[in-house]
Amino acid sequence: MNDLILRTLQGKKTERPAVWFMRQAGRVLPDYLKLRDLHSFDEIMHTPDLCAQVTLMPVHTIGVDAAILFSDILVVPTAMGANISWTDKGPVFSTPLCQYSDASKQLKPDASKLDYIYRNIDEIKSRISDGTPLIGFCGGPLTTLCYMLQGRSTDNQFNDAVSYIFSNPAETDRLIEALTEMTIEYARNQVKHGVQLFQIFETNAGVLPQNEYIAHFMPAIRRIGQAVKEMGVPVIYFAKGLGLGLQAVTPDMCDFVSIDWQMDFYEARKLVNPAIGLQGNLDPRILFASEEIIQQKLESYRPYWEEHHNWILNLGHGVPPQAPLKSLQFITNYVKRSW
Numbered sequence: 001m002n003d004l005i006l007r008t009l010q011g012k013k014t015e016r017p018a019v020w021f022m023r024q025a026g027r028v029l030p031d032y033l034k035l036r037d038l039h040s041f042d043e044i045m046h047t048p049d050l051c052a053q054v055t056l057m058p059v060h061t062i063g064v065d066a067a068i069l070f071s072d073i074l075v076v077p078t079a080m081g082a083n084i085s086w087t088d089k090g091p092v093f094s095t096p097l098c099q100y101s102d103a104s105k106q107l108k109p110d111a112s113k114l115d116y117i118y119r120n121i122d123e124i125k126s127r128i129s130d131g132t133p134l135i136g137f138c139g140g141p142l143t144t145l146c147y148m149l150q151g152r153s154t155d156n157q158f159n160d161a162v163s164y165i166f167s168n169p170a171e172t173d174r175l176i177e178a179l180t181e182m183t184i185e186y187a188r189n190q191v192k193h194g195v196q197l198f199q200i201f202e203t204n205a206g207v208l209p210q211n212e213y214i215a216h217f218m219p220a221i222r223r224i225g226q227a228v229k230e231m232g233v234p235v236i237y238f239a240k241g242l243g244l245g246l247q248a249v250t251p252d253m254c255d256f257v258s259i260d261w262q263m264d265f266y267e268a269r270k271l272v273n274p275a276i277g278l279q280g281n282l283d284p285r286i287l288f289a290s291e292e293i294i295q296q297k298l299e300s301y302r303p304y305w306e307e308h309h310n311w312i313l314n315l316g317h318g319v320p321p322q323a324p325l326k327s328l329q330f331i332t333n334y335v336k337r338s339w
Helices: 004-009 030-038 041-045 048-061 111-127 141-150 159-167 169-192 210-216 218-229 243-248 265-271 284-288 291-300 302-308 325-338
Strands: 084-087 090-093 134-139 197-202 235-239 256-259 277-280 311-313
Touching (some): 004 197, 004 311, 030 041, 030 048, 041 048, 048 111, 090 141, 111 134, 111 169, 134 141, 134 169, 141 169, 141 197, 141 218, 159 169, 169 210, 210 218, 210 243, 235 277, 243 265, 256 265, 265 277, 284 291, 291 302, 291 325, 302 311
Parallel strands (some): 134 197, 235 256, 256 277, 277 311
Antiparallel strands (some): 084 090
16 A cells, blocks of 8 residues: 555655655656547546546556546636636636626636536546545635636736736635635545545745735635645645745645745745645756756755655646656656665
């Protein structure tokens, strides 16, 4: 039984670091690309058999210690009335909310629209025979709201969304509240159906000043994290671009914080509450480097892990397009063989 990542999250000393990769189930896997020749992204998400296949591919192909549900951070907006086209250039909302001064009144919540996700989890769990843990997840409130407001990501800065947030503070608070309530229900249902750990993906934490993010969005992170933790499931919080704002993350929000590649790992450790473990920090672009360089980077984490053990090996963001599959396999094999 591979419960390495669960033991790590429980604060137990383990024989080696646990390893998985954000965006591991997808574009670098040959079998996934074959499926995409036959099925759309949306079709795979809505078909339990296909979703289970893709979710478990990295476990067999890369050798990671956990599977992560094949889905998208933007499924929650669909349960709030958003119409999304899943294009090859990313999701596109047919009606961006930033065109409405009363955006919260445009929401049409229907939690049943997420029921297919739970059927997918049931199917995935039925196919796991070796105890490999299943990671559930959701999008962070700011990240999700940026897409809902702007409709698409054109430059990853979400200027229209940020302008709306500053111009309409009261309406923004109402949107955050609605998003948080739906996300909590979604997260709890994932746990009920068997996910064993949960990650909150706040990919766009850096588009707002740290004090603004901490004041207006971190309370929602706390509520989501607490809702999951109260069910006995550990929580990982990934806030890309949060920087010095990591000091504001507290143990009641999450068990581990995932560090992006733009932060020095050891400096991040000084900022994060000592009761919280760390995940990640590998620059995703290192996957394009030689095995020698990748090995050197992996070894730079060894002194910390040997002393503390509360670290999960991961990237500082998702697996990039066209990243060599052999690099991911090298990392997992190296850790299993040499640690």
